[in-house]
Amino acid sequence: MDGDDAPAPAGRAKGAFTVTNQLGLHARAAAQFVNIANRFESEIMVRKGREAANGKSIMGVLMLAAAAGSVIEIEAEGRDAGEAVRRIGALIDGRFGEGQ
Amino acid sequence: MTSRLKPRGERIRGIGVGGGIAAGTAYVLNRRLNTIPRRRLRADDAAAEKSRLLWAVEASVRQFDEARARLPVKDPGMLSDIVEAYRMMIADPTLVNRAAAVVERDLINAEWAIEREVERLKEAFEHAEDVYLVERRTDLDHIAGRVLRNLMGVAEPPPFDPQKPGIVVAHNLSPADIVGFVKHKVIAFATDVGGPASHSAILARSLGIPAVIGTGSVSEKTAQGEEIVIDGTHGDVWLHPDAAAREKLLARGERYRTLMESLSGEAALPMKTADHKELTVMANVEFTEEVDSAKRHGARGVGLLRTEYLFVNRRRAPAEEEHFRAYQQVAAKMAPYPVTIRTLDVGGDKIGGPFRTWREPNPALGMRAIRFCLKEKHVFIPQIRGILRASSHGRVRLLVPMISSVEEAVETKRLVSDVMEQFERDGIPYDRDIEIGCMIEVPAAAITADLLAKEFDFFSIGTNDLIQYTLAVDRGNDRVAHLFQPFHPAVLRLIKNTVDVARHFGIGVAVCGEMASAPIPFLLLLGAGIREFSMYPQAIPFIRHTARCTTVASARQLFEAVMEARNPAEASHIAEEFLGQHFPEVCQL
Numbered sequence: 285m286d287g288d289d290a291p292a293p294a295g296r297a298k299g300a301f302t303v304t305n306q307l308g309l310h311a312r313a314a315a316q317f318v319n320i321a322n323r324f325e326s327e328i329m330v331r332k333g334r335e336a337a338n339g340k341s342i343m344g345v346l347m348l349a350a351a352a353g354s355v356i357e358i359e360a361e362g363r364d365a366g367e368a369v370r371r372i373g374a375l376i377d378g379r380f381g382e383g384q
Numbered sequence: 385m386t387s388r389l390k391p392r393g394e395r396i397r398g399i400g401v402g403g404g405i406a407a408g409t410a411y412v413l414n415r416r417l418n419t420i421p422r423r424r425l426r427a428d429d430a431a432a433e434k435s436r437l438l439w440a441v442e443a444s445v446r447q448f449d450e451a452r453a454r455l456p457v458k459d460p461g462m463l464s465d466i467v468e469a470y471r472m473m474i475a476d477p478t479l480v481n482r483a484a485a486v487v488e489r490d491l492i493n494a495e496w497a498i499e500r501e502v503e504r505l506k507e508a509f510e511h512a513e514d515v516y517l518v519e520r521r522t523d524l525d526h527i528a529g530r531v532l533r534n535l536m537g538v539a540e541p542p543p544f545d546p547q548k549p550g551i552v553v554a555h556n557l558s559p560a561d562i563v564g565f566v567k568h569k570v571i572a573f574a575t576d577v578g579g580p581a582s583h584s585a586i587l588a589r590s591l592g593i594p595a596v597i598g599t600g601s602v603s604e605k606t607a608q609g610e611e612i613v614i615d616g617t618h619g620d621v622w623l624h625p626d627a628a629a630r631e632k633l634l635a636r637g638e639r640y641r642t643l644m645e646s647l648s649g650e651a652a653l654p655m656k657t658a659d660h661k662e663l664t665v666m667a668n669v670e671f672t673e674e675v676d677s678a679k680r681h682g683a684r685g686v687g688l689l690r691t692e693y694l695f696v697n698r699r700r701a702p703a704e705e706e707h708f709r710a711y712q713q714v715a716a717k718m719a720p721y722p723v724t725i726r727t728l729d730v731g732g733d734k735i736g737g738p739f740r741t742w743r744e745p746n747p748a749l750g751m752r753a754i755r756f757c758l759k760e761k762h763v764f765i766p767q768i769r770g771i772l773r774a775s776s777h778g779r780v781r782l783l784v785p786m787i788s789s790v791e792e793a794v795e796t797k798r799l800v801s802d803v804m805e806q807f808e809r810d811g812i813p814y815d816r817d818i819e820i821g822c823m824i825e826v827p828a829a830a831i832t833a834d835l836l837a838k839e840f841d842f843f844s845i846g847t848n849d850l851i852q853y854t855l856a857v858d859r860g861n862d863r864v865a866h867l868f869q870p871f872h873p874a875v876l877r878l879i880k881n882t883v884d885v886a887r888h889f890g891i892g893v894a895v896c897g898e899m900a901s902a903p904i905p906f907l908l909l910l911g912a913g914i915r916e917f918s919m920y921p922q923a924i925p926f927i928r929h930t931a932r933c934t935t936v937a938s939a940r941q942l943f944e945a946v947m948e949a950r951n952p953a954e955a956s957h958i959a960e961e962f963l964g965q966h967f968p969e970v971c972q973l
Contacts, residue, residue: 306672306710307693311523312462315469342469343478347508353706382673 305379308351326362393625398599400619402588405637406572437494440534463590526560572614600865651682685721687918707770715778753786775815793839825849830878833885847897871955911943
């Protein structure tokens with residue numbers, strides 16, 4: 285998104301986000317999550333507690349069963365890792381466009 | 385002229401969603417795939433079976449894509465997003481790869497493999513914490529159903545000419561059924577089950593077609609291929625109507641369409657009767673997203689915010705913070721108009737989690753709603769705290785369901801004032817003047833309204849439960865569903881008593897049941913003295929129009945005339961005659 289940013293070196297990025305939309309990571313929200321994740325080259329893992337899932341698989345993300353209030357960790361590895369974590373984080377913080 | 389209202393044919397009543405009227409050939413959908421074929425394979429057939437599986441998956445993905453492309457651009461139910469999520473779930477290699485591996489390893493047919501893998505995925509959801517298990521699991525069933533239909537070759541064979549408009553009649557419908565809907569010319573549908581917030585209702589609103597849901601038995605009574613009429617405005621399904629009846633209904637539908645087009649710009653206007661009496665119209669809401677739609681349709685507040693979704697199928701009851709966040713959002717969005725938050729209205733048997741093992745021999749008469757909350761205070765107190773905290777972010781009212789005695793009222797209020805005291809001590813902001821009301825839905829409450837009026841700031845009449853409890857009829861039971869009669873003299877008398885008492889004590893009284901959202905029952909309630917109505921958002925424009933065509937005085941006359949009736953049939957007859965004479969504009973719709 286930010287054109288001024290210098291190209292990030294291959295690497296890792298990580299972030300923890302709280303799911304605050306009403307229904308949690310339900311089908312529609314998970315679909316948005318995965319659609320964004322798939323725009324990036326990096327490998328993306330999502331963790332909730334001890335569970336981990338491939339962030340590019342809707343079934344995986346759904347299986348985490350992240351209800352409202354749960355904290356999920358996103359870990360990306362690859363050339364665009366930093367941007368991937370930022371964009372997915374923004375989606376979660378923006379409540380997946382549901383309400384407010 | 386008076387026969388105008390009574391077309392000939394058999395009428396089945398339900399809840400109208402997606403107003404308007406449509407006539408067409410009934411296609412009774414048998415959605416139950418109870419016999420999934422199970423076959424063992426020879427090793428050299430495995431490869432062919434795997435490609436059959438992949439073909440069915442690809443076909444399903446394509447069908448969802450096609451369906452989505454044909455959805456109307458205006459999609460209030462966000463059906464398109466749900467369909468997209470389903471498409472992605474099927475396309476996700478997790479399910480396909482696992483099923484394919486099972487075909488190869490265990491040498492079983494594709495249907496069986498899908499069935500088995502979906503069960504395993506469902507189990508995984510079950511072990512997850514705090515999740516809307518039911519919703520997710522039914523999502524999996526829906527997508528599996530689509531693949532199975534393709535495998536089994538039962539994908540929507542229409543018994544009617546696909547060029548001719550058809551009406552789908554089913555026990556229940558899911559968003560996945562959209563595939564069949566857009567493939568053929570489905571112009572309306574009817575189901576046995578479902579309420580105004582169900583998937584079926586979303587389907588109707590997203591597609592903008594008339595539908596009648598929650599009829600109890602339409603899928604059993606309708607013959608395959610017969611001509612039927614769906615009246616989504618009044619919530620009626622007409623079986624074998626004669627030609628004259630059909631024509632009358634369709635003309636009514638045409639007038640409805642014209643009217644709705646002319647009403648779309650009026651949401652900002654107050655709701656008034658022809659004699660300029662201003663009425664309050666609010667929305668029944670479950671999810672935060674619905675608030676926007678409520679406002680768009682002209683709601684001046686939320687008359688009923690359901691909170692059950694916060695509790696259902698979770699390991700633990702929701703914490704105060706979660707309650708607060710949910711309510712605060714709705715309150716802030718709706719401000720300055722009020723948001724009426726109803727506390728938990730189900731029992732432990734519906735919540736699951738720690739109450740998973742509860743068995744209720746008769747849930748409607750069991751440990752539910754306020755009874756449950758007063759017993760399990762650790763579940764109730766966080767909700768009260770969340771509501772009170774939200775009350776500083778807008779205008780919040782607290783509504784207690786299923787009150788049947790003054791003791792329950794007193795105990796509930798004591799819990800609320802305990803929380804208030806703590807808030808005062810801890811300096812937590814809340815609205816000190818928050819109104820506390822009770823649902824009038826148990827006959828005991830309606831009869832002793834004078835005692836309850838001293839305890840509460842307002843009443844909200846829940847007509848569905850009031851009818852069910854007064855007439856001892858379970859509407860979900862086909863054998864007695866026809867006895868669920870809003871116009872029963874006993875129901876009308878209880879409503880009348882509640883309104884009179886509220887007036888006498890100077891407290892508010894509203895109706896938040898389905899009765900408020902259909903024209904004739906609405907006029908009856910207006911005539912009984914109700915001035916505040918809450919309904920699902922999409923019903924508001926039409927009810928606003930109904931109000932404008934009437935006067936309070938004639939609605940009162942109507943109510944008095946109907947109160948003279950000895951039975952519901954007579955009451956219906958009187959109401960329809962009266963309307964024909966006094967409010968031809970309403971009858972014509």
